[in-house]
Amino acid sequence: MNAPADVITDAVGTSRPRLEGPEKVSGRARYAADHPMHDLAFGVVVTSPVARGRIRDIDASAVLTMPGVLGVLDHRNAPRLDPQASGFFGPDGSMQLLQSDSIPHAGRAVALVVAQTPHEAQAAADALAVTCDAHPHDTTFTADHPAGRAALTVLGEDANVGDVDAELASSPVVVDERYFTPEEHCSAMEPHAATAWWDGGRLQAFDSNQGAFDVARTLASLFSLELDQVRVRSEHVGGGFGSKGLLGPQLILATMGSMAFGRPVRVTLTRRQVFLMIGMRPATEQRVRLGADTDGSLRAIDHQAAFEISPLAEWVENCPEGSKVLYATRAIRTRITAVPLDLTPPGPMRGPGLTPGSFALESAMDELAERLGIDPLELRLRNEPAVGPVSGLPYGSRNLAACLREGARRFGWHSRDPRPRRRREGHLLVGTGLAATAFGSSAFPSTASITAETDGSYTVRIAASDIGTGSRTALVAIAAEALRVGTERIRIRIADSDLGPAWSASGSRGTPSWAWAINEAATRLREQPHDPTRPVTVTVDTAELFTGRFVREVHAYSAIFAEVTVDPATGEVRTRRLLGMFAIGRVVNPLLARSQVIGGMIMGLGMALHEEGVRDPVSGRQVNADFAGYHIPAHADVPDIEADFVPEYEPDEPSGVKGAGEIGTVGTAAAIANAVWHATGLRHRVLPIRLDRVVEEMA
Amino acid sequence: MNDDGRSDISLRVNDVTHGLNVDNRTTLLDALRDALDLTGSKKGCDRGQCGACTVLLDGRRVVSCLTLAVAAEGTEITTVEGLAPDGELRPLQRAFIQLDGFQCGYCTSGQLCSAVGMLAEHAAGWPSAATVDVSADASAQELDAVEVRERMSGNLCRCGAYPSIVRAVLETADQQAVTR
Incomplete structure (x- = not known):
């Protein structure tokens, strides 16, 4: 439970405000679209008017005479891109912008208009005549769609443990239900923006992304450049949540503009374009079957998930991941089906796969508890596994039971009447619910340099990203501990691809991965004799140490508790209390970690009650592509939220830490849905739990 | 207002007066960011739906993306950069x-x-x-x-x-x- 005995500083484990706080509260922090630049031109993206088809003509003649217009790029004159450039899982057609006359989905970029000022570019983009032939499209997702096929297994093979059918047949209590989640959007407050220019023979960019090195590498590959010809910087990023994990259209198009017009070009997506062009969490449909003995022992978990995909790029919404590690059971079967449709390629959104998967599994567990007449908390405790039920591997630190017990104590769970629709306050129905989660953790290779300066300070360089995660501040603490000095002696530089290969701020693997490289560099620096009158630098790339073998099941865990009120007349659900207990290894900075998991829970609250990308099947377009139509939680939706951590140290992970970025989101929707059931006696298996759905069920 | 759809205006921002020649369609947000390099105010949606561009006009909050720059003439505009004018955070x-x-x-x-x-x-x-x-x-x-x-x-x-x-x-x- 404790850090190694030779840790002598209090750098890790102490709450400290963010290093960049003064810049952020005074408006001085410059994001990708904020850097002043000489001779800057502005590109505005023109998007497809149809959901599938072919561009017949783009007539730029009228536009080219408009004030300030420098030119129009489309598939006929844009720089050629390497079609093999890779996204998350192989070649990614979403990056092949302005390469052909084919239109694969609504909102696809078909042209870039570049002008002297943003207004001139926008006016010209509005005036650009684009003629298309519309082809039939299909954007309607169903799990039994004839085009459905098995998803890639790159994130893990399907589970086939025991005989699921036999166990279900002999289980005295069975739950067999379907759960539905809609398209959801990361909706980071900063729209994707990039500024690109050429400096000598080098492509330079300020870009809004989650990993400057990964983006630079992909950019080089896409434009057939050498890696050292590309430099991407992303000092401040206005949120990502997965949506900025890949090389985005803003930087591809800004780069094209800078090549075509020989001057710096800035491309900022509009909010609407972010909704239409950036990968969303795909809609899912899941069937979960649970079988149990009357004492609550699970006999079988069968988790079959389907999600929508685009033919342009592979994606895996790995919904059943939690079903492979959370509970002991004799038999587990998981399947994932991908349904190709004419959509923007879906992508990662906070807790991809696990988040919709947890809604299904943890709702089903609540339904099982109801049918068994066992407390939902007790049901989970009774099914704690000794080893990974699919992998057979031993667990690393696993404190799910501690999260459940401590959370229950603080929440006052034990005074709960398990029967639904028993608690009323005036005209409101009141209910409580919980969910348990696991989120995989590991460390991936990164490069860190540490310089021992002659004044006794240290400079740490690593291409980490701080997208609001607090990594700048956390890594200073980790470096201070590794170097056995106070944090005031550490300077840090991040978010610059020139600092070398590094994992991005994604997969909840940022801090463990960057901590690993910093720890290795610090160790070698401390062991290396050197002359204190000269600066000395040690650089370590942990790729040389990475085996890719995992010998234990290492996950972060949480238990989420929710209390809701439901107005039976209006259908309004309000989250009145939300409490999360987390086991995330050692907590580097409790102030910042608490903010991060609370923010995750609020995103889960949005998923439960508000968020739904609505697609019109006739046009194939999202009809609510703005914040007036796509509702994310606002101040008034969010109660005071309690989040805390059980003491933990993960010996298999650098600095004893596990990832914290996504686990807050994962279990919250199920906890709220289960609370709505407890309040009303009615199950909501379709998200979000909208007013009309509540009213219809109550009627 | 001139015939070319532009206007010469003066904006008083954070106690400093700036003379500007702006396209009449220019929002206050764009004038602050693009003409005055006050990029603390952010464009999260450009539709008045997110509030990232909120500034104070004569002490009252407005979304600067839905305020025309020409309409802000004669007001005292305070942006985030003006909340701590002498560098000392409030x-x-x-x-x-x-x-x-x-x-x-x-x-x-x-x-x-x-x-x-x-x-x-x-x-x-x-x-x-x-x-x-x-x-x-x-x-x-x-x-x-x-x-x-x-x-x-x-x-x-x-x-x-x-x-x-x-x-x-x-x-x-x-x-x-x-x-x-």
Whole structure:
């Protein structure tokens, strides 16, 4: 439970405000679209008017005479891109912008208009005549769609443990239900923006992304450049949540503009374009079957998930991941089906796969508890596994039971009447619910340099990203501990691809991965004799140490508790209390970690009650592509939220830490849905739990 | 206004007067960001839906993306850069740092300007939808978390820093009440 005995500083484990706080509260922090630049031109993206088809003509003649217009790029004159450039899982057609006359989905970029000022570019983009032939499209997702096929297994093979059918047949209590989640959007407050220019023979960019090195590498590959010809910087990023994990259209198009017009070009997506062009969490449909003995022992978990995909790029919404590690059971079967449709390629959104998967599994567990007449908390405790039920591997630190017990104590769970629709306050129905989660953790290779300066300070360089995660501040603490000095002696530089290969701020693997490289560099620096009158630098790339073998099941865990009120007349659900207990290894900075998991829970609250990308099947377009139509939680939706951590140290992970970025989101929707059931006696298996759905069920 | 659809205007921003020649369609947000290099105000949606561009006009909060620059002439404009003109952060800004009232920081300028305006509105006795007795002077009624959440709901934060923002605003309100 404790850090190694030779840790002598209090750098890790102490709450400290963010290093960049003064810049952020005074408006001085410059994001990708904020850097002043000489001779800057502005590109505005023109998007497809149809959901599938072919561009017949783009007539730029009228536009080219408009004030300030420098030119129009489309598939006929844009720089050629390497079609093999890779996204998350192989070649990614979403990056092949302005390469052909084919239109694969609504909102696809078909042209870039570049002008002297943003207004001139926008006016010209509005005036650009684009003629298309519309082809039939299909954007309607169903799990039994004839085009459905098995998803890639790159994130893990399907589970086939025991005989699921036999166990279900002999289980005295069975739950067999379907759960539905809609398209959801990361909706980071900063729209994707990039500024690109050429400096000598080098492509330079300020870009809004989650990993400057990964983006630079992909950019080089896409434009057939050498890696050292590309430099991407992303000092401040206005949120990502997965949506900025890949090389985005803003930087591809800004780069094209800078090549075509020989001057710096800035491309900022509009909010609407972010909704239409950036990968969303795909809609899912899941069937979960649970079988149990009357004492609550699970006999079988069968988790079959389907999600929508685009033919342009592979994606895996790995919904059943939690079903492979959370509970002991004799038999587990998981399947994932991908349904190709004419959509923007879906992508990662906070807790991809696990988040919709947890809604299904943890709702089903609540339904099982109801049918068994066992407390939902007790049901989970009774099914704690000794080893990974699919992998057979031993667990690393696993404190799910501690999260459940401590959370229950603080929440006052034990005074709960398990029967639904028993608690009323005036005209409101009141209910409580919980969910348990696991989120995989590991460390991936990164490069860190540490310089021992002659004044006794240290400079740490690593291409980490701080997208609001607090990594700048956390890594200073980790470096201070590794170097056995106070944090005031550490300077840090991040978010610059020139600092070398590094994992991005994604997969909840940022801090463990960057901590690993910093720890290795610090160790070698401390062991290396050197002359204190000269600066000395040690650089370590942990790729040389990475085996890719995992010998234990290492996950972060949480238990989420929710209390809701439901107005039976209006259908309004309000989250009145939300409490999360987390086991995330050692907590580097409790102030910042608490903010991060609370923010995750609020995103889960949005998923439960508000968020739904609505697609019109006739046009194939999202009809609510703005914040007036796509509702994310606002101040008034969010109660005071309690989040805390059980003491933990993960010996298999650098600095004893596990990832914290996504686990807050994962279990919250199920906890709220289960609370709505407890309040009303009615199950909501379709998200979000909208007013009309509540009213219809109550009627 | 000139015949070419442009106007010569003067904008007084953070106690400094700037002469500008702007396209009449230019929003105040674009004038601040593009002409004056005051990029603290952010463009999160450009439709008045997110609040990241909130600034103060004569002390009242407005979304600068829905305000024309030409219409802001003759007002005292305060942006986030003007909240600490001499470089010393004001208590609200310090509370945001100490209580971690932001993560990515992109909505923060708007949250801060909105909070300054909101505290002034409450102090001036303006009720909100959450005010229990709207017939009375709202400044006499306690500013609690429910009031702050209601009054700040025009400022979206996707990182979900809401609970910390509310605490920072309430702490600042308490300090102001003490000093009044």
